[in-house]
Amino acid sequence: MLSFSSFLANFVATFLLLHPSQAQLNSTFYSTTCPNVSNIVTTVIQQALQSDPRIGASLIRLHFHDCFVQGCDGSILLDNNNGTIQSEKDAAPNTNSTRGFDAVDNIKIVVENACPGVVSCADILALAAESSVSLVGT
Template sequence: MFSSSSSYTSFFMILLAAFSLFPLARAQLNSTFYSLNCPNVSAIVNTAMQQALQSDPRIGASLIRLHFHDCFLQGCDGSILLDNNSNRSIQSEKDAAPNANSTRGFDVVDNIKTAVESSCPGVVSCADILALAAESAVSLAGGPSWNVLLGRRESTSANQALANTSIPAPFENLSNLTAKFNAMGLNVTDLVALSGKFLFLYFYFSKI
């Protein structure tokens, strides 16, 4: 599967893992955050991802992209999962131009959340579930795995306007793309690596 480009893919996974640090740079994220109150959370997520991939082989790439679009705004806080509410205090990031009619996998995240809640009610944040799902998608496809740092708090608000301006778009020039990645503490090498890996994963998942 990924064996012919293991080093290439591993670099991408390091970057993806780095995105997971953006949300709470000053928080104490760690891989054993739920060891006492939800020790099986990773296994639960992995089982749900296996089921999702059986019915939709492309869902792994979609969840990785979903995690990327979530993290690229104000950190990996799960804000991309929020819907519009009745009083319009939340304008969903789902409706932003880079996400509308393209981001997918929300139903899978809901299913994973339901499974986790059944075992550990009110413990694991949706932000952590999305991070775990992205790692599971990679490892189940034959790529590398890593210890996901956990302990994120999920956002209670969304920022559609920021999603419209900050998420990299495929038609932007190099100057704009570089500026957006620089704003996240990433350089041109990171830009090329992430962009190339997402294309690789998209075509990989499209063919299996």
């Protein structure tokens, strides 16, 4: 009986791994819940660029550092928790390497005022990187 259970578990696992997914990323995900999110992010970055011309590159690098470790989850934005958890933000490889946290915080404040509780921090960071490429890449 144990061998049948093992066979069944392996069969289900294999089926789930090989079954194609129909989920797709959608560039219009926030079109109904927060339709101006891209414009908000771009406006805040334009303001930040006035005082710091390097902020665009910093936001792109911040997005890279977030995605590099365990996927684009916004974990690089988390602060340490009273010394019990060391976040990516303050990890040794990111010391003096990542910057732009204030710009992301400013974007988050403006986005939260417009669309409270709708847009994730990971998406804000991705949108900030995208807008930075558009604004600085010309």
